[in-house]
Each structure stands twice: as C-alpha cells, then as structure tokens.
Amino acid sequence: MDQKALVCIGCPLGCRLEVTLENSEVLRVTGQSCRKGKTYAIKECTNPTRILTTTVEVENGFLEVASIKTEKDIPKDKLFDCIKELKKVRLTAPIHIGDIVVANIADTGVNIIATTNCEALDT
Template identity: 50%
Template sequence: METKNLTCINCPMGCSITVKMDGGRIVSITGNTCKRGEDYAGKELTNPTRIVTTTVKVTGGQSNTVSVKTGKDIPKEKIFDCVRELKNVQVQAPVRIGDVVASDIAGTGVDVVATGNVERTGVDVAEAGNV
C-alpha cells in the first residue's frame, strides 16, 4: 500500500489530503473537507489538470492585451502547448468577457475565453461599459 499526500488547490483553504493507493488503484481519500477535494485528489493522481490563465494580443483596442483563461481545466502537460499557441493569437477590439479567442486549444477540445473587456480606441471607456 502506497500513501500520497496532496494539498488541494481548489480553494484557498488548501486542505491536506491523504490518498492511499494499491498498485495504481485509489483505496481511500481522506483529509478533504468537500467533494471538490475528493475529485481533485482522484484527478491529480491519474490525470492532473489545471485552468490556464494568460493574455493575448489585441489590435485596435485601448489596451494591447486582454486576459484569457481556458474554459475548463486542461491536462497539466498541455499547459505550455496552450500558452505557446496563444502567443500567435491576436484579437480585434472590442473584446468582451466570455468571448472565445481560441477553440480547441492544443488539441484539448477546450476553448479559451476572454476574462476582461477591451474597448476600441477612441471610445470613452467610461461611456461604453455601462450606459
């Protein structure tokens, strides 16, 4: 029987989780305080995943970049492929939160969406956001 100690990354509580494994099979998961912790521990030992956040270039906007994230967590080993692909992505302002800036990133089947708003140049930011 093998014991693995993990720190859950789902929320800032950072629960210490102990997983007992028997030949690659999970026998028990303890130490988590919610369901997310159990899911995380199972995934972390079989197929670890992460949400990736970065920025992409924007043209014609009041900012040169906009922040983005993967719509859901992707396999950990795809993180650098994801960021590398996004280096070549350029979007046209205006950009709104939730806009898809790249689909099926690094072959994961996951879309990358904007997490910030960028107005076109010449538009009064204060006016555009909310009138």
C-alpha cells in the same frame, strides 16, 4: 497500498489530503472539506489538470493585452503547447468576458475564453 499526501488546489483553503493508492488506483481520500477535494485527489493521481490563465495581444483596443483562460481544466502536460499556440493569437477589440478566443486549444477539446472587457479605440 501507498499513502500520498497532497494539498488540494481546488480553492485557497488548501486542504491537506491523504490519498490511499493501490496499483495507482485511488482507494480512499481523507482530509477534504468539500467534494472538490476527492475529485482533485483522483485527478492528481491519475491525470493531473490545471486551468491556464495568460494574456494575448490586442489590436485597436484600450488595453495592450487581454486576459484569457481555458474554459475548463486541461491536462498539465499541455500547458506549454497552449501557450505556444496563444503566442500567435492577436485579438481585435471590442472584447467581452466569455468571448471564445480560440476553440479547442492544442486539441484539448477546451476553448480559450476572454476574462476581461476591452472597448475598441475606434468603432
């Protein structure tokens, strides 16, 4: 049995987790203050995921760039694939929070959505 210490990134509390592993299978998680901790510990030991937040360029908008995010967490090793794909994207204003910017980014099955509103310069 292995012990692994993790810091939960589920929220800014940053609970310090103790994970008991056997043959890379999670047996026990302690130290969490909510159920997110256990979910995070299991994911982190088997398939670590992250939410990606970044910006894309905007045309005809009051903003130069619009902030966006992955709708759900995606595998950590796909972050740079997503960034690469998003470099090619240009949005046209108006943009609203929740608009789908790219569907199924980098074959993750996850959509990229806008996290800001941006009015158009001319409508």
